[in-house]
Amino acid sequence: MIVRGALAAILLFVLAPAPAQAALDKDGVRWSVxxxxxxxxxxxxxxxxRAAPGERLTDYVxxxxxxxxxxxxxxxxTDAFTTEDGSFSLLAAAxxxxxxxxxxxxxxxxxxxPANTRLDVPFSVSVPANATPGDHAxxxxxxxxxxxxxxxxxxxxxxxRVAARVYLTVAGAAAPKLTIDNVRMEYSQSANPADGGSMTVRYLVRNAGNLRLSGTGSVKVTGPFGWKLAQTGAMDIPELLPGGSxxxxxxxxxxxxxVRLAADVDVQPxxxxxxxxxxxxxxxxxAWPWALLAVLGAALLYLVFRFARGRRRRPTPLAKDVTS
Known part of the structure; x- marks a missing residue:
């Protein structure tokens, strides 16, 4: 909220498949686009x-x-962008x-x-001669x-605000590319060795190409020598606009x-x-198995203690008197 003097500004924005609709409950203002x-x-x-650089298109809302x-x-x-949670959004009015x-x-x-009426408004899209190839939203x-x-x-x-999405593909070389950045893994052990532990894997998927892309991602956890411990199901990655993440x-x-855990992140664009x-x-x-090591250590100490105690209780043999 932006407050200027005694006036506060609130923005309500609707972006949805056609027809997008909005309403102000107090005044009953409703329309669709x-x-x-x-x-x-x-x-x-x-x-x-689709258009070529320098081309001019006409369409309607x-x-x-x-x-x-x-x-x-x-x-x-206005322009669109991908939000932090992967949603499609448009720039603020300012x-x-x-x-x-x-x-x-x-x-x-x-x-x-007019009341209860639809108006079909024409608009043009004038593509610059130097427009970059690929998707523009x-x-x-x-x-x-x-x-x-x-x-x-x-x-x-x-x-x-209510908006109709515009996707424009400018002709030229297509370069679709998703990258995986900043893979981070955290592991927390359970107090019960039988329960194992929990692992959290975070990774950033970035659209580094010039086409809008979606996909799926999965994580496989392995131990030494490639021993497979767990694998997630495919998680949907929402549509990312070029530059979005x-x-x-x-x-x-x-x-x-x-001892050593590996997380293999796989993304299918x-x-x-x-x-x-x-x-x-x-x-x-x-990932050291501290709980198990503690149990084994305690068991080993107990065995050592029992062994040492047993030796202390063992009677000393009497010496024999040997005479000639």
């Missing part, structure tokens, strides 16, 4: 287009006013786009839509900012300490349904 044509929606979930009063919207293009969002042009900055945003009064009497500016955390229980070459990375950690 979806990919469209000059004649109406065409069933697309997202706006997905359908803005449907679902209330009984006319609504005026701010409409503009941030200036530098990628596909800056290539999007509209005839006006504001559009008024953004959105066409519709927003309404309204001033309301909070429970404490403070005036609050609520900026509600996500940290995956896997927790594995019941892992026996075998996917470009839509196409499988790409897998990437892997490993790390290891010392």
């Amino acid at each position: 979806q990919p469209s044509t000059a004649k109406g929606p065409d069933g697309r979930d997202y706006i997905v287009r 359908g803005i449907t006013n679902l209330t009984a009063e006319p609504l005026t919207f701010n409409v503009y293009g 941030q200036k786009p530098t990628d596909v969002g800056s290539w999007i042009g509209l005839a006006a900055a504001k559009y008024t839509v 953004g959105g066409v945003v519709t927003s309404i900012a309204q001033e309301t009064t909070g429970a404490n009497g403070q005036k609050v500016l609520v900026d509600q 996500i940290t995956i955390t896997e927790k594995i229980t019941g892992v026996q300490p075998t 996917l470009y839509f349904a196409e499988r790409l070459p897998a990437v892997a990375r490993s790390t290891n950690v010392w």
Whole structure:
């Protein structure tokens, strides 16, 4: 929340498959945004287009006013990014786009839509001649900012945004690439040697290429001589935009300490349904079986004690008197 004087700003943002809808409960303001044509929606979930550098495209978004009063919207293009948890999001309204969002042009900055009516708004995408090949992601945003009064009497500016995603692939050399960075492993032993211990493996998956990629990741735990101790199932990695990343955390229980443990991380990248070459990375950690060693040590000390005590109790043989 940003407070300027007595005015606070709140941002509500909806990004969803078509049609994306939003609502302000107090005032009953509701509308939807979806990919469209000059004649109406065409069933697309997202706006997905291909273009060559220097090419200009035209497309539409359908803005449907679902209330009984006319609504005026701010409409503009902006860039997308991957959040820390792997979600698709768009830049805040105050941030200036530098990628596909800056290539999007509209005839006006504001559009008024009559009550219970859909307006199909055209927009253009002018691809620069020096645009980099690969996938570029953004959105066409519709927003309404309204001033309301909070429970404490403070005036609050609520900026509600609904957007249609835009995916643009610029022609050129494709370079899909996922990397695994910062693999970290922690091991914690149980007090009961029979229970083994728990292992936590964290690794960062980064999209270092120029295509949006998803995939699956798994972790295999091995001991000395490649002895397999555990393996996780495939975990889905959400779609990562070029430059995006996500940290995956896997927790594995019941892992026996075998002095040296290794975690092998394997990631299978996917470009839509196409499988790409897998990437892997490993790390290891010392895991001394302290509990077992303590039990064995205690048992050894007990045996030594019993042996020493037995020797102390053994009677000394009497010397014989030998005379000639």
